Structures are given as structure tokens and as C-alpha cells.
Amino acid sequence: MNHGGDIWTYGKIGELVDFSSNINPLGYPEGLLTKILEDFDSVHRYPDIQYRALRGHLSEYLGADPENIVVGNGAMELIDGILTSVKRVLIPVPSFVEYELRAHIHGLEMVFLPMDKQLRPMLDIWGEYIRESRDASTALVIANPSNPTGYVFTEEQMLELIDLCQISQVELILDETFVEFTDVNYDTIQIASVFGFEGVSVIRAATKFFGIPGLRLGYGVTSSRMKAFLDQRLNPWSVNALAEIAGSVLFQDRKYIDQTKQYIRKERSRMLNALSQLTFLKPYASDANFILLKLHSMTAVELFEGALTRGLLLRTCDNYRGLDHHHIRVAVKSRSDNERLLQYLQEVNQIGK
Amino acid sequence: MNHGGDIWTYGKIGELVDFSSNINPLGYPEGLLTKILEDFDSVHRYPDIQYRALRGHLSEYLGADPENIVVGNGAMELIDGILTSVKRVLIPVPSFVEYELRAHIHGLEMVFLPMDKQLRPMLDIWGEYIRESRDASTALVIANPSNPTGYVFTEEQMLELIDLCQISQVELILDETFVEFTDVNYDTIQIASVFGFEGVSVIRAATKFFGIPGLRLGYGVTSSRMKAFLDQRLNPWSVNALAEIAGSVLFQDRKYIDQTKQYIRKERSRMLNALSQLTFLKPYASDANFILLKLHSMTAVELFEGALTRGLLLRTCDNYRGLDHHHIRVAVKSRSDNERLLQYLQEVNQIGK
Numbered sequence: 001m002n003h004g005g006d007i008w009t010y011g012k013i014g015e016l017v018d019f020s021s022n023i024n025p026l027g028y029p030e031g032l033l034t035k036i037l038e039d040f041d042s043v044h045r046y047p048d049i050q051y052r053a054l055r056g057h058l059s060e061y062l063g064a065d066p067e068n069i070v071v072g073n074g075a076m077e078l079i080d081g082i083l084t085s086v087k088r089v090l091i092p093v094p095s096f097v098e099y100e101l102r103a104h105i106h107g108l109e110m111v112f113l114p115m116d117k118q119l120r121p122m123l124d125i126w127g128e129y130i131r132e133s134r135d136a137s138t139a140l141v142i143a144n145p146s147n148p149t150g151y152v153f154t155e156e157q158m159l160e161l162i163d164l165c166q167i168s169q170v171e172l173i174l175d176e177t178f179v180e181f182t183d184v185n186y187d188t189i190q191i192a193s194v195f196g197f198e199g200v201s202v203i204r205a206a207t208k209f210f211g212i213p214g215l216r217l218g219y220g221v222t223s224s225r226m227k228a229f230l231d232q233r234l235n236p237w238s239v240n241a242l243a244e245i246a247g248s249v250l251f252q253d254r255k256y257i258d259q260t261k262q263y264i265r266k267e268r269s270r271m272l273n274a275l276s277q278l279t280f281l282k283p284y285a286s287d288a289n290f291i292l293l294k295l296h297s298m299t300a301v302e303l304f305e306g307a308l309t310r311g312l313l314l315r316t317c318d319n320y321r322g323l324d325h326h327h328i329r330v331a332v333k334s335r336s337d338n339e340r341l342l343q344y345l346q347e348v349n350q351i352g353k
Numbered sequence: 354m355n356h357g358g359d360i361w362t363y364g365k366i367g368e369l370v371d372f373s374s375n376i377n378p379l380g381y382p383e384g385l386l387t388k389i390l391e392d393f394d395s396v397h398r399y400p401d402i403q404y405r406a407l408r409g410h411l412s413e414y415l416g417a418d419p420e421n422i423v424v425g426n427g428a429m430e431l432i433d434g435i436l437t438s439v440k441r442v443l444i445p446v447p448s449f450v451e452y453e454l455r456a457h458i459h460g461l462e463m464v465f466l467p468m469d470k471q472l473r474p475m476l477d478i479w480g481e482y483i484r485e486s487r488d489a490s491t492a493l494v495i496a497n498p499s500n501p502t503g504y505v506f507t508e509e510q511m512l513e514l515i516d517l518c519q520i521s522q523v524e525l526i527l528d529e530t531f532v533e534f535t536d537v538n539y540d541t542i543q544i545a546s547v548f549g550f551e552g553v554s555v556i557r558a559a560t561k562f563f564g565i566p567g568l569r570l571g572y573g574v575t576s577s578r579m580k581a582f583l584d585q586r587l588n589p590w591s592v593n594a595l596a597e598i599a600g601s602v603l604f605q606d607r608k609y610i611d612q613t614k615q616y617i618r619k620e621r622s623r624m625l626n627a628l629s630q631l632t633f634l635k636p637y638a639s640d641a642n643f644i645l646l647k648l649h650s651m652t653a654v655e656l657f658e659g660a661l662t663r664g665l666l667l668r669t670c671d672n673y674r675g676l677d678h679h680h681i682r683v684a685v686k687s688r689s690d691n692e693r694l695l696q697y698l699q700e701v702n703q704i705g706k
Contacts, residue, residue: 215396
């Protein structure tokens with residue numbers, strides 16, 4: 001399985017700059033280590049099997065009722081769990097590769113939804129598929145922002161999607177793992193809370209935005225019906241005790257949250273601008289902390305291998321259904337790391353001329 | 354779901370002595386905190402999706418080929434994963450409650466195997482069930498030592514069981530989560546390595562023996578066929594990065610390992626001896642770090658509630674199929690904690706006379 005973040009296969013830790021996984025480049029919140037040291041003895045007991053304190057912290061952060069909040073070992077454990085409640089799933093193309101893999105494992109029928117040439121959703125066509133799914137035990141799983149494109153749904157599109165799914169009784173799984181990196185001007189949690197999340201699950205993660213992929217912490221807001229289903233379905237204690245206590249530090253660190261948002265906004269714009277001046281590739285418009293590139297005059301593997309000799313790990317995308325060996329993805333990293341990448345790409349551009 | 358270790362429901366941390374979960378009372382190995390501090394920045398990256406270093410440490414500890422080693426978020430994630438490879442499962446009665454729960458979730462047919470009055474396996478009858486299962490995509494899941502009784506299979510019984518399963522093509526899942534607490538005189542890993550673990554998976558955990566239930570680390574030794582199945586089936590990165598790096602400390606701490614074995618051996622014997630002198634209950638023979646009790650003149654809930662007022666959390670067992678409201682389980686804890694429990698039980702015994 002080709003995944004981002006696999007520095008273990010390609011080199012030694014500390015020798016590679018990892019542009020292949022989309023983790024907050026500011027590191028993790030300052031208070032995290034102190035809190036974990038303070039409560040380290042929690043490794044010697046089981047986590048609360050109901051994660052009451054953790055769900056309480058999430059409740060404040062998200063403005064949602066704790067009774068609608070679920071936690072998991074990364075966002076995918078929750079998405080995977082919800083997928084086991086249906087027989088059929090609609091998946092946009094391209095999407096994060098795990099959706100299709102997990103659907104395959106659970107023996108679900110898969111229906112693929114098209115994107116346009118700019119890899120934006122074609123809601124007219126999606127609407128037909130959604131309406132056809134009525135009474136067929138179907139889920140639609142979409143990422144907002146999309147991965148690997150970084151496309152954010154407009155509020156109008158999002159309301160239309162939710163409405164379509166509600167009318168057609170399609171279970172909507174909104175994977176908002178990267179949403180805090182965007183400047184989205186609506187909150188799907190507030191939108192769906194109006195009808196108690198019936199038929200809509202909003203899944204997010206501390207993993208990416210709070211820079212702790214190693215600690216494993218995903219969460220979601222969902223209906224009490226789906227929460228009861230997941231409480232039974234997921235393996236017990238799948239969130240470890242250190243991730244559990246981290247919840248009392250992460251979600252209230254406004255300084256870290258604001259700094260991250262400001263930094264990503266500015267740096268993404270700077271990178272998109274620099275990338276758009278290169279002639280051998282085209283960046284797709286992104287509102288997230290990563291950018292998908294289409295290469296005109298070389299393959300993704302050629303660029304991947306060239307970058308690797310400079311200590312830069314990129315993400316080839318040919319295992320994304322709907323993309324090919326000309327697509328490659330890069331994360332927004334620290335200013336100096338981004339400079340190294342841009343400089344390398346400018347050199348490649350120069351040679352290609 | 355009634356589980357051990359649920360101090361969160363019954364009281365405040367630090368106020369309850371938890372006899373309901375069977376965790377090493379010596380705490381965790383000394384080097385663990387130092388190692389985690391040293392490598393704390395590993396929370397900022399993904400674990401190795403193949404867990405190469407961790408499987409290497411386990412390989413040395415277990416004397417098994419890394420290619421046969423799998424890791425998971427506790428032993429149950431691995432057992433659960435293997436259960437999804439079959440259609441039918443044989444489960445001794447009583448057994449750890451999660452086997453039945455997971456089998457139910459996956460829609461497996463369940464067949465229950467009897468124990469005798471002393472809650473020891475009735476291998477003659479088991480043999481009939483196993484032989485009948487040929488060609489039926491069946492697993493047999495057994496715990497060694499059994500939970501909640503602490504019964505350890507003799508070497509002769511174990512060889513017979515493995516042989517029966519091999520001949521009948523029944524997938525044997527050996528849950529040896531607590532095996533290091535016993536004085537078992539054979540090693541199922543060495544036995545099954547002879548035929549490459551084909552049809553046999555030995556599942557263990559760092560959770561209990563190394564005193565880190567909060568850190569979540571199970572592992573197993575299995576065939577390369579089953580390993581490939583689990584590598585695809587389990588959610589990626591289910592073992593967190595701190596559990597991953599703990600692997601370089603835990604399994605080589607001979608001093609901690611030996612001290613634990615010595616302590617448990619002596620203290621279990623002392624407790625069994627004291628318990629056998631009480632007239633209102635009967636302890637079942639145990640080779641593990643926990644003891645199942647049968648109460649003659651009161652219910653488990655009555656004893657549970659009485660103990661709770663003294664700050665002692667016991668484990669009622671009426672949600673174990675085959676046990677009833679007269680069964681209750683206690684862990685072997687520190688000397689002073691055990692004294693508090695024994696003293697309380699002696700008082701109850703006195704009153705009952």
C-alpha cells in the first residue's frame with residue numbers, strides 16, 4: 001500500500017523532509033509534553049472505555065453535545081466503522097485511497113462519482129447517483145477539503161449535498177480531517193446539529209492539525225443512533241491513554257490554532273504563486289495544507305526520485321483512482337523546507353526548457 | 354458492556370484499588386519513561402506502517418521470525434481481525450466476553466464448548482466439535498491461561514489441541530495475553546514454528562505483563578498467509594508511535610520480567626492459600642495473576658458493593674456465559690493491596706458465620 005508519511009521505507013529519520021504527509025509544520029502544542037509527563041502513570045491503567053473527559057473537551061472545542069461525539073484511532077477507524085453499517089458506497093474520483101480499500105474489505109458495492117477536469121465535484125451528476133440510492137443502504141463518503149486536491153466545497157454546495165442525502169436517505173460521511181487548515185466560512189457541525197446528525201457524520205482528527213500523527217486521535221460528531229452502533233462496533237480502548245489526556249491540552253490552545261491558520265494561509269498562497277510560475281507543471285487550486293501538481297514533461301516517479309536525492313520525500317499519486325503517473329502531491333511545510341522544494345523545482349524547470 | 358478496569362464509572366482515580374483488571378502490580382519497566390521522553394518527537398510523525406523495528410524487538414523476545422509477527426492495538430484487535438477470516442467459531446464456556454461479542458458483530462455462527470465443574474476443558478468433547486468442523490471455515494479461540502479461571506493447559510493437552518485443529522483444518526487462535534504470569538513449561542510459539550504457524554496464531558500483549566494497558570500494544574505470531582490477511586484487514590497505524598518505541602525497552606528488561614514472575618508466583622500462592630481458608634467462598638485453582646471465586650452465601654453484587662465501600666473494585670462475572678451471580682474475580686495486586694482485600698474478605702467470612 002502506497003501511503004504518505006512512509007519515511008521508513010525511503011530513508012532515515014531526520015535525513016528526509018517529508019512532503020508526502022500533511023502534518024502541521026509548527027509541531028505540536030507546547031503544553032503537550034508537560035501534560036503527558038504530569039500524567040504519565042496513565043499508561044498503567046486502561047483508558048476510560050467511554051472517554052468521558054476527552055469527549056467533554058471535544059464538546060467545548062466543537063460546540064457539540066458530548067452525546068454526539070465519538071473518538072477513534074485516527075479518523076479512518078471511525079470512517080471504516082460507519083462503512084460497515086451500509087451495503088453500498090458512493091466515492092468521488094479521486095479520493096483518499098483508504099475509502100476504496102476499506103469498502104473492498106467489507107465487500108461493499110462501490111459506485112464512483114466523477115470530478116470535472118479541474119478535479120472539482122460535478123454536483124449535478126452526483127445528485128442523480130444520490131437520488132438513485134434511495135432505500136439501498138448507501139453511504140456517500142467525501143472529503144472536505146478533498147484529498148488530494150485541497151478543494152473546499154462552497155456553503156451552497158455543502159447544503160445541497162446534505163439536503164440530497166437527507167431526502168434520499170443516503171448516509172453522508174464528511175471526512176473533514178484537514179478542514180481546520182482551510183478558510184472555510186461555514187461549519188458542517190453546526191449545520192448538521194440542527195437535525196441531530198441523523199444521516200450525517202462529520203469526522204475530523206487531531207492527528208493532522210495538532211501535529212500528532214504518532215499519537216493517533218480521530219473524532220467525529222454523529223447521530224446517537226450511529227454513536228451506539230460505533231460504540232459496539234469499534235474495538236474497546238482503541239484510543240490510548242496518552243492521546244486521551246492530550247485532549248485537555250490540544251483543543252484549548254488558541255494561540256497554536258491561530259498561528260497555524262495564519263501560517264498555512266500565507267505560506268500556501270506563496271507556494272501556489274511560485275508553483276504557478278513553473279512551466280513543467282500545473283498546481284491545482286487548493287484551500288488546504290497540501291497542493292496537487294500535474295507534471296507536463298516528466299513522470300511523477302522521475303520527479304519523486306530526483307527530489308529524493310535532495311532529501312525531499314514527495315507523494316506520487318498513481319494509486320489514486322482517476323489520477324495517473326503525472327500527478328504528484330506536496331505538503332505545505334516550514335518556510336525553509338518549502339524554499340528547498342521550490343528551489344529544486346525551479347532547477348528542474350530550468351533544465352526542462 | 355461490563356469490563357474490568359472501569360474505575361471511571363465507579364470512582365475517582367487514586368481512590369480505588371482496581372482488582373478488576375489484571376495488570377502487572379509492579380508498574381511498568383523503569384526505562385520506559387526515559388525512552389519516551391528521549392523520542393517524544395515521534396508523536397509528530399506517523400509510526401512505521403510496517404512496524405519493522407518493533408517487530409524486530411519482538412522477534413528477539415519471542416525467538417520467532419519477524420515475518421511471522423503482527424502487532425495491533427491490544428490483543429483483541431488481532432483476535433478480532435482473525436475472526437473476520439472465518440464463518441464459524443468454537444468458544445469454550447466460560448471465556449473472555451469479547452470473543453462472543455466480536456463473533457456476533459461479524460455475524461459468525463457460534464458453537465460453545467463445555468468445561469467441567471472445576472471449569473477445566475473437556476477435551477474429549479471438544480475433539481468431537483473440532484473434528485465435525487472440517488471444511489467449515491471454522492476457528493477455535495481459547496485463552497491460555499483461561500480467563501476468568503487462570504487454568505493453564507498441560508503440554509499434552511496443548512499438543513492434542515493443536516493436532517486436532519491441524520487435522521480438521523480449524524484455525525486455532527491461542528490467546529496467551531496472560532501467559533507470562535504463569536509457570537507454563539512449554540512455549541506454543543516454539544511448538545507452532547515447526548510448521549510455520551499454518552492454522553495457528555499465538556496472540557499475546559505487552560498491555561498486561563508490562564503494565565501498560567493505557568499504551569495499547571498487542572502482538573501475535575502467525576502464518577505468513579494470516580499475516581498478509583491482517584496487514585490488509587487492520588486499520589493502518591493502529592499501534593501508536595510511543596507504544597512502537599516502547600518496544601525497544603520493554604522486551605529486554607530481564608530484571609523486570611524475572612521480578613514479576615517471582616512476585617506473582619509467590620503472591621498468588623499466598624492468596625490462594627488464604628482464600629481457601631474462607632468458608633463463604635471457593636477459589637478456583639489458578640496459574641495466572643487473577644483468581645476466580647465462587648460465593649456460597651452471598652451474591653457477587655453484594656460482595657462487589659461491600660468491597661466498593663472499602664475502596665476495592667472487584668469484577669463481577671455474571672456477563673460471562675456459563676458463570677452466574679455467584680462468581681467474582683480478583684487480580685493479584687501489590688502485597689499491601691492484597692492484604693486489604695483479604696482482610697475485608699475475612700471480615701465478611703466472620704459475619705457470615
